[in-house]
Amino acid sequence: MTLLDNGDRVTETLVVDRMLGEGAFAEVHRVRHEYLGWQAMKVFKRVASLEETRTLLEEARLLSTLGHPNIVRVFDAGTVRTARGVRGFFTMEYVAGGSLERLARAHSPTAPVELVVEVVEQIAAGLTAAHEQDPPILHRDLTPANILVGYDGSGMRLRVSDFGLAKRADPFTMLASAQGTFAFMAPEVLRREGYSRASDVWSVGTIAYLLLTNRLPYDDGGPLSSYSPSRFARGPLPPSRYNPGVDAELDRIVLATLEVTTGDRLASAGVLADELRKRRQRVDRAGKPDGGVVEPPPPSARARLLAEEALELSRRAGQLDRAADLMEEAVNLSPDLRARYLPMLTLWRRGVTL
Structure with a gap:
């Protein structure tokens, strides 16, 4: 049984339309605001005290401080009476196009190179807004499922979403505790050494590598749920080995996000954004690399x-x-x-x- 049903009224101006999905901790519904139109609403499953509810709504508070076009916007937060009691909720942008996971499936096995570059540039831009906070806000769970793909008057616009595991770094160590999805976790996170801006960069690099190659980097066929020195003993092949449309500069940038040693890795989303900006400028001057013409599959x-x-x-x-x-x-x-x-x-x- 879901917490809310279609047609339930949340507030005087907010009515539930349909359920969009759910995870271990929350349901997400599409809701109609009387004046503002469609929104998405995250409702927490957990029964909590007022103080615990405030903690659960920390995601909404963090998002409200960022205000960037490539980070999902938050509109309201509060509590709602559900079929299983009072629960905390917050409303945010509704993005009809769905997640990057859906876009990647549509382009399977690999997405066009320049589309991937645009995706990574926009993720890096949004993440930079979080990483440049003082102390930095670390996402800690960047995956294709947590990137929303929408469109506005200028074209494609991604929003980084699901900051449920996000946390401000310790102002002295600049680290946060380890969380996230195993396949996208950096080795230092798997070793439980803490999470840094470079750990978020690893996750972005993993997304880029997956979109370009249809493979996870450092996947030796073993379990991805724990740290294994042998898994990270040999670096991944350049994406161009699997996708001839990838140029040498993009190879270099993606591999730099996936350095096992954090000191060798691109240090933050801002550094990654700068590297991608320089590459784009060089490509614009020289002309886009010719990756050949690939006929798209027919529409479903x-x-x-x-x-x-x-x-x-x-x-x-x-x-x-x-x-x-x-x-x-x-x-x-x-x-x-x-x-x-x-x-x-x-x-x-x-x-x-x-």
Whole structure:
């Protein structure tokens, strides 16, 4: 049984529309705000005292301090009476396109190189806002499932989300306790030596490597849930060995995020963002590397239906935002539809129809 059902009223202005998903600690619902439109609402499963509820809502408080286009925005926080008692909740941006995990599946086995670069640049930009806080805010659980892929008037816009494990680093050691998803954990985190900005960078590098190669770095076939010296004894092959569209500069940057020794790794998201910016400038001057022409797979039945419904809605007065939400889901599900409809979606997000 879910904590909230479709149609439940959370506040005078907020009504539950449908459940989006759930994890071990919380449910996420799409809700309709009477004045602000669609939002996502995280509702915590745990029964907690007032003080414990304040601790659970620390994620919302941290997010409210960051205010960056590539970090999900928080709108409100409080408590709601559910079928299982009072629970803490907060509302945030609803991103119709879903997660980077969905986008990666649509482009399987590997995403286009420049799309991956744009993804990593935007993750690094949002994460830089957290890493430059004093003391730094460390995410500690960066995975493709925690990156939301949306679109606005300028094109694709990612939001780093799910800061449920985020924590301010100790102001003296600049470290935080180890948390996260095993496959994306840095070796020092697996050794329980604490979490730093460089540990977040490792997670971003793992995401990049996975998108470019359809492989996890340092995957020797053994369990990923604990530290193994043999697993990290040999560095991963450059992404270009699996994906010929990857240039030497991108190889260097990705491998620099995956150095086993933290002192050799790119130290923070800001450093990674600078490296990617320099590469883009060099690529723009020299022309994009030629990775060959790869025909996208045909659109899935669901993606095609979403696109058709979006096109129909776009012709109706007052339905452009809903049409854009549906098209956002469609282009993230299908590379073919992305190529065909992304320019149109960008115009819709600006309020323009043709």
